[in-house]
Amino acid sequence: MRDPFREGLAAGWKHVDASQLAVDLPIEADVVIVGSGAGGGVSAELLASAGLKVVIVEEGPLRTSSDFNMREAEAYPDLYQESAARKTADKAINILQGRCVGGSTTVNWTSSFRTPPRTLQWWQSAWGLKRLGVDAMAPWFAAMEQRLHVGLWPIPPNENNAALARGAAQLGIPVAVIPRNVKMCWNLGYCGMGCPTNAKQSMLVTTLPAALTKGATLISRLRAERFEFSSNKAVSLTGMAMKPDGIHPNGVKVTLRARHFVLAGGAINSPALLLRSKAADPHGLLGKRTFLHPTLISSGLFDKPVRAYAGAPQSVYSDHFLDNVAVDGPLGFKLEVPPLHPVLFSTTLQGWGEAHARLMREFANSQTILALVRDGFHPDSRGGQVRLRDDGSPLLNYPLNETYWEAARRALLTMAEIQFAAGAHWVTPVHESATGYNSWAEARRGLAELPLAPLRCRVVSAHVMGGCAMADTPQRGVVDDEGRHFQIENLSVHDGSVFPTSIGANPQLSIYGLVARNASLLAAALTGKAKPAIL
Amino acid sequence: MTTRREFLKTGLAGGLLLNVAACARPSENGGRTVVLSALIPVMLAGALPAEGAERPELIVRTLDGVERAIGGLAPATQKEIGELFDLLAFPLTRMLAAGIWSPWPEATPAAIGNFLESWRHSRFDLLKSGYAALHDLIFGAWYARPDTWAAIGYPGPPKVE
Numbered sequence: 001m002r003d004p005f006r007e008g009l010a011a012g013w014k015h016v017d018a019s020q021l022a023v024d025l026p027i028e029a030d031v032v033i034v035g036s037g038a039g040g041g042v043s044a045e046l047l048a049s050a051g052l053k054v055v056i057v058e059e060g061p062l063r064t065s066s067d068f069n070m071r072e073a074e075a076y077p078d079l080y081q082e083s084a085a086r087k088t089a090d091k092a093i094n095i096l097q098g099r100c101v102g103g104s105t106t107v108n109w110t111s112s113f114r115t116p117p118r119t120l121q122w123w124q125s126a127w128g129l130k131r132l133g134v135d136a137m138a139p140w141f142a143a144m145e146q147r148l149h150v151g152l153w154p155i156p157p158n159e160n161n162a163a164l165a166r167g168a169a170q171l172g173i174p175v176a177v178i179p180r181n182v183k184m185c186w187n188l189g190y191c192g193m194g195c196p197t198n199a200k201q202s203m204l205v206t207t208l209p210a211a212l213t214k215g216a217t218l219i220s221r222l223r224a225e226r227f228e229f230s231s232n233k234a235v236s237l238t239g240m241a242m243k244p245d246g247i248h249p250n251g252v253k254v255t256l257r258a259r260h261f262v263l264a265g266g267a268i269n270s271p272a273l274l275l276r277s278k279a280a281d282p283h284g285l286l287g288k289r290t291f292l293h294p295t296l297i298s299s300g301l302f303d304k305p306v307r308a309y310a311g312a313p314q315s316v317y318s319d320h321f322l323d324n325v326a327v328d329g330p331l332g333f334k335l336e337v338p339p340l341h342p343v344l345f346s347t348t349l350q351g352w353g354e355a356h357a358r359l360m361r362e363f364a365n366s367q368t369i370l371a372l373v374r375d376g377f378h379p380d381s382r383g384g385q386v387r388l389r390d391d392g393s394p395l396l397n398y399p400l401n402e403t404y405w406e407a408a409r410r411a412l413l414t415m416a417e418i419q420f421a422a423g424a425h426w427v428t429p430v431h432e433s434a435t436g437y438n439s440w441a442e443a444r445r446g447l448a449e450l451p452l453a454p455l456r457c458r459v460v461s462a463h464v465m466g467g468c469a470m471a472d473t474p475q476r477g478v479v480d481d482e483g484r485h486f487q488i489e490n491l492s493v494h495d496g497s498v499f500p501t502s503i504g505a506n507p508q509l510s511i512y513g514l515v516a517r518n519a520s521l522l523a524a525a526l527t528g529k530a531k532p533a534i535l
Numbered sequence: 536m537t538t539r540r541e542f543l544k545t546g547l548a549g550g551l552l553l554n555v556a557a558c559a560r561p562s563e564n565g566g567r568t569v570v571l572s573a574l575i576p577v578m579l580a581g582a583l584p585a586e587g588a589e590r591p592e593l594i595v596r597t598l599d600g601v602e603r604a605i606g607g608l609a610p611a612t613q614k615e616i617g618e619l620f621d622l623l624a625f626p627l628t629r630m631l632a633a634g635i636w637s638p639w640p641e642a643t644p645a646a647i648g649n650f651l652e653s654w655r656h657s658r659f660d661l662l663k664s665g666y667a668a669l670h671d672l673i674f675g676a677w678y679a680r681p682d683t684w685a686a687i688g689y690p691g692p693p694k695v696e
């Protein structure tokens with residue numbers, strides 16, 4: 001198996017592993033980009049292509065296809081924020097976010113949806129983002145779909161996804177095939193641990209190689225600690241080199257100076273860096289309105305093997321329960337399935353001892369559905385707030401209120417009904433008080449009574465959005481629709497933290513499309529060259 | 536919903552217990568090993584072989600896995616996990632907060648089971664999240680190991696050449 005990234009390094013790409021630095025390293029560039037995920041990768045390619053000297057800073061390690069051995073024991077500590085155990089302040093929501101070169105794009109499940117029209121229309125009407133209309137954004141999504149080889153998954157779904165499709169069809173609920181950013185995919189099912197065949201068109205195999213080929217420098221294992229500001233400009237960024245463990249600083253500092261800084265550390269880390277730097281925030285918006293698509297889980301047992309660990313993890317979805325409610329009404333939810341692997345499944349599943357062991361013995365026959373709740377539109381769905389711990393690390397407080405639990409109950413009912421319709425003989429929500437149901441009738445009665453509360457009903461998230469929201473005015477946004485910071489003139493935010501609400505779909509393509517637009521505008525502004533033709 | 540009064544009670548009671556435990560701080564990780572050695576066989580009942588020569592060895596390997604997992608958490612989280620184990624290891628708080636009246640090595644599986652259930656269904660978020668941490672650490676360490684996969688019908692990752 002070829003490893004194009006290692007070949008590129010051998011051919012002379014500039015990469016510094018900051019954990020190996022013994023002395024401070026001063027860096028000068030036209031643009032310093034913080035983060036190498038969906039936003040950082042796309043920005044790096046477009047800015048480097050415009051002839052700008054680009055430096056990309058990534059806190060996580062550089063790992064490439066030869067390293068991806070599909071073992072959870074290594075992938076989670078190596079490739080994820082906080083070993084895939086990042087949690088909200090009350091510990092009620094577990095958050096999966098990448099932390100490696102390529103960011104979450106290295107470990108996501110490849111689902112690639114454009115920002116739904118209703119979301120863009122809401123942003124236009126409620127957040128004054130007049131220029132981000134469906135037609136105006138379409139060419140940017142199209143360009144990134146082409147760049148990242150996004151296409152409808154042509155292979156029949158694995159049984160985990162097929163059960164969702166079958167159960168929904170029984171009930172007259174429309175489903176559709178998921179577009180994925182893959183090329184010559186082996187249909188293995190291990191996208192979440194880094195793609196071992198380079199089929200996934202993550203930033204690791206697309207935009208970052210393109211930027212490095214054009215002379216960009218990548219610095220891994222460097223934590224962006226703090227900006228220095230002078231009046232309304234960012235003068236420099238201090239990076240702290242990490243030890244190879246990725247947890248502790250090794251004592252070496254790197255000072256990065258640039259004409260312009262692009263912040264793309266992802267929601268949670270991007271607002272946290274600005275909070276640590278005491279960035280101007282005259283309207284107290286920074287870190288607020290952070291959204292998660294707080295997700296419910298329902299697990300069913302089937303007579304035949306489901307093998308949810310094998311095959312494209314996500315290939316079927318339903319937006320029926322997003323589409324059948326007003327966008328700002330009772331919260332809607334998107335239905336998808338997750339891949340199941342032993343650590344992810346066993347730690348998520350409720351119970352202990354023999355009860356847990358019994359469910360684990362049926363691991364191969366387990367089928368699981370997710371309901372991703374669309375947050376940030378209803379007046380009572382205001383998301384969470386990123387604050388700093390005493391040590392400067394970020395902590396997200398996300399209260400789950402009655403508006404959320406009302407949607408959660410509908411979602412748990414819907415998922416159980418679909419699973420029984422698909423042929424499950426037993427279904428349970430992932431919930432500490434639930435012991436499972438043997439029929440839809442039993443589930444309907446049981447779920448109606450089930451007490452829903454944090455730390456009783458399991459809630460997870462793999463989509464963090466908001467915290468540096470864009471809007472038309474500084475009174476209600478941190479950045480404008482181009483990602484330009486309202487107060488700091490040489491700072492842009494190019495990641496999911498700019499979304500003023502959740503997306504209502506897996507967010508990677510929303511980030512790619514918006515950042516393609518905004519990085520193109522930034523490249524034009526910094527080089528004095530013409531704006532791209534699509535604008 | 537947690538009421539405000541409950542929340543304050545959790546905060547106060549939980550905070551006091553943590554302070555007591557912190558003052559008494561058992562030696563380094565010594566306390567943690569004792570607690571985990573007692574918890575692991577109960578949490579993993581049904582997965583861990585009930586007898587046989589490999590049982591103690593598997594407990595030790597799970598314990599090592601838990602330690603490795605803790606080492607991969609953010610420093611602030613490692614500190615919280617340290618406090619959780621201090622609370623469980625220090626005799627006074629072990630009795631008050633966990634209801635375990637004998638030292639851990641002598642605690643019966645039934646008593647440990649009662650403790651797990653009482654925290655799991657506690658009115659206090661602090662205790663519920665403590666249970667969740669123990670659950671995730673122990674099951675994560677167990678099912679991370681390839682030797683546990685045959686029992687659940689997981690073939691392991693495919694070969695990629």
